[in-house]
Amino acid sequence: MEKVRCMKELDIFSTLDYEEKEKIGVLAGRKVYRKNEFIFREGDPADTIYLIKYGKVRLYKVSGEGREITLDILKEDDMFGENTFFEDTLHTMSAQAIEDTFICSCKREHFAILLQNSRVALKIIQLLGKKLNDYTDQVASIAFRDVKGRIAAAFLRLANDYGVSSDEGVVINIDLTHQDIGSLVNASRVMVTKIMGSLRQEGIIAARGHRVVLLNMDKLSEAVEAV
């Protein structure tokens, strides 16, 4: 029954009825990955689709100079390991838990069974479409915006995914060091510290430990569009 609980509460299966959700349970694996534990590494065979029940996962590649290039930070209900949809392929990036993370997994052959349900297939297509748009936005952001604009755009995107309303404003409910933000927006830690100081002085954001509070969304949007 634990397996059923793992899969059936995921958003991707929300349109299924109880009986269908129970059937999905037998197809799923589950595991809690501890902070910094790898789910897979670049070059590993891709034969499993992963869905996050709770926690956070960082996807990254290592550059020729040995630098870790963060490509995405995933959260609850996100799917990854999509190369599995192709046969005999390898993972082209590494996936590492950045906090204790509960992950449901499904082998390729089992996922093919899930795809027989048109509503699940549609959910997956919608999920992939959203991810494609997000990555396209990130490419455009890095190509066309300065560091301040990129940080502002990243905060708006993170607020959309992780934002929680508070009396102060919108709290980005994920621990982010300046190094993490730098990895996301392709800027140095020093530059991120400088820009965040400037955003704080302008009353646009506030820092609460490793969490960022967005105090003025309008001004943040202006910073995105400024370039």
Add this chain to the structure above:
Amino acid sequence: MGGHLETGEKQGGKGSQDICLQFIQQKVYRMGSMIDLLYEIKAKTPVGRILVILFHVILQKEISPAGKINLCGVSLPVLAGLAEVTEEELKESIDFLQLKGIIKTE
């Protein structure tokens, strides 16, 4: 249950399932290409540097009704200079972008 998810009327035929899988594979391929570009730009590889320059050049150009942008007139040595890559790196990068189906040279 035996590992089978039977969903009655919601199941499509084998043909529609294949089409669905092909559609998903197409989306995953596009997403993979975009992630590759994101990586190249973030890692500031020659491909990434050339892409950033091309994006800015593209902004100055008009998009044809077919959704294509003609970059005729863009000098390759100038492009290499702007992106601060060697002509060899430029050639390799253009080959890579062609392989990904992002640009086409004639």
